[in-house]
Amino acid sequence: MKLLLIAAITLREAARRKVLLAAALLSVGYLALFALGVATQFRGPHAPAALIRQEITASLLQLALYGVSFLAALLAIVSSLETIAGEIGSGAIQALATKPLPRWQLLLGKWLGFAALLAGYVAVMTAGVTIVLWLGRGYAAPHVAAAAALIWSEALVLLTLTLWFATFSSPLASGVAALGLYGLAFIGGWVEQIGALTGHPGAVRVGIVASLICPSEELWRRASYLLRSPLPGASRFTPFGVASAPSGAMVVYAAVYLAAILALALRHFSCRDL
Amino acid sequence: MAVICAEGLYKFFGPKLAVANLTLEIAPGEIFGFLGPNGAGKSTSVKMLLGLARPSGGRATVLGRPLGDVACRARIGFLPEHFRFYEWLTAAELLRFHGRLAGLDRRTARQRAEHWLGRVGLAAQAGQRLGQFSKGMRQRLGLAQALLHDPELVFLDEPTSGLDPGGRWLVREILREQRARGAAVFLNSHLLGEVESTCDRVAFLRAGEIRAVRPLVHGALASAQGSVPVEVRAGGLRPELIAGLSPWAEVLLWEGDHLRLEVRREADLPAVAQYLVAGGAAIFAFTPRRATLEEAFAAIVGREAGL
Numbered sequence: 001m002k003l004l005l006i007a008a009i010t011l012r013e014a015a016r017r018k019v020l021l022a023a024a025l026l027s028v029g030y031l032a033l034f035a036l037g038v039a040t041q042f043r044g045p046h047a048p049a050a051l052i053r054q055e056i057t058a059s060l061l062q063l064a065l066y067g068v069s070f071l072a073a074l075l076a077i078v079s080s081l082e083t084i085a086g087e088i089g090s091g092a093i094q095a096l097a098t099k100p101l102p103r104w105q106l107l108l109g110k111w112l113g114f115a116a117l118l119a120g121y122v123a124v125m126t127a128g129v130t131i132v133l134w135l136g137r138g139y140a141a142p143h144v145a146a147a148a149a150l151i152w153s154e155a156l157v158l159l160t161l162t163l164w165f166a167t168f169s170s171p172l173a174s175g176v177a178a179l180g181l182y183g184l185a186f187i188g189g190w191v192e193q194i195g196a197l198t199g200h201p202g203a204v205r206v207g208i209v210a211s212l213i214c215p216s217e218e219l220w221r222r223a224s225y226l227l228r229s230p231l232p233g234a235s236r237f238t239p240f241g242v243a244s245a246p247s248g249a250m251v252v253y254a255a256v257y258l259a260a261i262l263a264l265a266l267r268h269f270s271c272r273d274l
Numbered sequence: 275m276a277v278i279c280a281e282g283l284y285k286f287f288g289p290k291l292a293v294a295n296l297t298l299e300i301a302p303g304e305i306f307g308f309l310g311p312n313g314a315g316k317s318t319s320v321k322m323l324l325g326l327a328r329p330s331g332g333r334a335t336v337l338g339r340p341l342g343d344v345a346c347r348a349r350i351g352f353l354p355e356h357f358r359f360y361e362w363l364t365a366a367e368l369l370r371f372h373g374r375l376a377g378l379d380r381r382t383a384r385q386r387a388e389h390w391l392g393r394v395g396l397a398a399q400a401g402q403r404l405g406q407f408s409k410g411m412r413q414r415l416g417l418a419q420a421l422l423h424d425p426e427l428v429f430l431d432e433p434t435s436g437l438d439p440g441g442r443w444l445v446r447e448i449l450r451e452q453r454a455r456g457a458a459v460f461l462n463s464h465l466l467g468e469v470e471s472t473c474d475r476v477a478f479l480r481a482g483e484i485r486a487v488r489p490l491v492h493g494a495l496a497s498a499q500g501s502v503p504v505e506v507r508a509g510g511l512r513p514e515l516i517a518g519l520s521p522w523a524e525v526l527l528w529e530g531d532h533l534r535l536e537v538r539r540e541a542d543l544p545a546v547a548q549y550l551v552a553g554g555a556a557i558f559a560f561t562p563r564r565a566t567l568e569e570a571f572a573a574i575v576g577r578e579a580g581l
Contacts, residue, residue, distance in 0.1 A: 013362060095419060097325075097326055099347060099372070100344055100348040100375075101375065
């Protein structure tokens with residue numbers, strides 16, 4: 001299957017160009033710092049009550065995975081922006097697109113390669129954070145696998161957007177546009193939170209529109225909602241807060257959105273002159 | 275059956291006409307030169323035939339299949355102009371990867387990669403990364419990439435760009451091998467010498483349009499009419515003798531011992547020489563003169579620089 005040859009060489013590129021090495025080293029640093037933070041907490045004479053400790057630990061989990069989701073989003077954009085647009089620019093794509101495989105397989109193969117890379121990254125980081133909290137606090141984090149899947153989906157949305165942009169614009173413009181949408185979704189999420197907390201339905205609507213344009217932040221908020229402390233009313237107004245939790249419908253919307261953008265990218269790449 | 279059959283292909287980029295009415299037929303085992311100044315539409319024509327660019331009009335078949343057919347690309351090789359590929363791959367990896375994509379199994383791809391690295395003179399650099407390669411080395415690798423799956427039709431877009439004389443000689447040799455193997459070669463070039471030394475037929479392209487297609491015989495251009503101009507230097511030329519040449523040739527000029535003829539058929543050349551000798555002429559020189567490619571290029575395409 002030639003699709004898999006393309007996926008494999010995409011992964012190999014990540015390994016060969018030291019993307020994996022850089023990501024691995026920095027992940028180790030991230031987890032080490034997180035472990036240090038967890039280990040030094042609650043030391044000293046003023047240790048809080050057990051209930052509050054659990055509350056804080058749940059927030060720590062959200063904090064750590066929020067960092068992971070942010071890094072995964074950046075990794076999705078930065079690692080993929082060079083691939084299609086750069087190859088069209090350099091002409092390298094010509095030697096590929098004249099081989100006996102349809103163009104959609106070429107693009108889908110690359111998408112699969114990056115998706116696998118992101119899956120590995122999110123899995124390792126989520127597992128690392130969970131293990132640190134288990135060993136350090138004895139805290140069994142809830143719904144970690146589902147949260148990891150949502151964080152991965154968030155990265156996939158940004159990956160797919162970047163690849164779609166790359167089928168018709170330069171690498172730099174693709175990266176800027178994808179980051180811009182990520183930022184838009186982020187701010188939209190905040191506006192929605194504030195609107196929900198202050199009882200302002202207009203702001204909530206603005207937030208919803210933003211998440212329809214780019215559902216990345218909503219996927220994170222859904223993950224954050226799953227990871228929340230079981231206590232009601234705790235730590236609501238934070239980047240990891242869930243004053244207005246995205247529904248399951250939003251996850252379905254994100255899946256449809258992702259499939260539609262991917263289809264657009266495949267279609268546009270198949271039709272354009274190279 | 276023709277390996278390429280194009281009928282009236284057009285390509286517009288916005289309002290700009292890049293290729294107009296591209297009509298040609300290329301036979302198996304033929305080396306076809308596509309000659310024209312920069313910007314004449316050579317690369318765009320090749321891209322349309324390869325399915326990289328969609329024609330704005332017209333139709334064509336390649337290896338009997340319509341343009342854009344995916345399966346028949348396994349029988350096509352292509353060296354793009356200024357071959358570039360992933361800088362982080364080694365030469366051997368690159369060839370194996372392209373072999374696999376072309377449909378070879380893992381083992382065959384490895385064998386062919388090894389063979390072709392040697393053939394293009396890069397055996398010693400097999401493990402070296404592309405990023406460290408010179409322009410000429412990349413071009414050699416690109417050539418190997420285009421040929422390692424034994425394609426029936428090969429498109430080479432300016433194959434000798436960036437090559438030293440040794441590299442150019444290698445390209446010529448490989449082109450002849452391909453012809454001997456029965457493969458057809460579509461050679462894009464603006465280098466007259468390269469086309470002259472290898473091609474069976476040449477098309478002259480100007481401003482997106484084919485202005486003329488001419489066969490090449492032993493590197494020289496056969497004239498459109500099939501007649502051959504001949505320069506003769508001979509003693510004892512008499513008016514009756516000259517008049518008797520009329521069945522074979524037209525006399526263009528006669529001044530003392532200098533005679534310029536237009537012999538109607540190349541096959542008549544021996545008869546003309548025998549007639550002159552039998553009629554008592556003492557021949558010092560009898561030189562059929564064919565137009566060089568350069569002269570033809572200047573006449574058909576013009577001398578002004580390309581775009």
